[in-house]
Amino acid sequence: QVQLVESGGGLVQAGGSLRLSCAASGRTFSRYTMGWFRQAPGKERESVATISWNDRPYYAESGQGRFTISRDNAKNTVYLQMNSLKPEDTAVYYCAASIVGGYPQRPSEYNYWGQGTQVTVSS
Numbered sequence: 001q002v003q004l005v006e007s008g009g010g011l012v013q014a015g016g017s018l019r020l021s022c023a024a025s026g027r028t029f030s031r032y033t034m035g036w037f038r039q040a041p042g043k044e045r046e047s048v049a050t051i052s053w054n055d056r057p058y059y060a061e062s063g064q065g066r067f068t069i070s071r072d073n074a075k076n077t078v079y080l081q082m083n084s085l086k087p088e089d090t091a092v093y094y095c096a097a098s099i100v101g102g103y104p105q106r107p108s109e110y111n112y113w114g115q116g117t118q119v120t121v122s123s
Helices: none
Strands: 004-007 010-013 018-024 033-039 046-051 057-059 067-072 077-082 091-098 117-122
Touching: 004 091, 018 033, 018 091, 018 117, 033 067, 033 077, 046 067, 046 077, 057 067, 077 091
Parallel strands: 010 117
Antiparallel strands: 004 018, 018 077, 033 046, 033 091, 046 057, 067 077, 091 117
């Protein structure tokens, strides 16, 4: 069992930056693929970035160029650095853990989810 707790969301002006953190419980964190997803009102949850158990990142189209995913297995934490934020980045951001290898992109491939953190980007 893995419990995930996100933090770091908030209100930021367009062009600003935020760093999201996701702290995981359990001693097997390093075995999981970790992902960041987001969900805007009225839209489906979409993948932003994924990082493999061995620290290799993959970015969905929504996360390419401005976002950086990283993990610290010693701290059981995964991060999402978001730069040059735009109003269309406004959403609830979720971290998730998957036992699937590679770079799973579908929410159904993830076993554990955090409660989400709100990111609001004003124009």
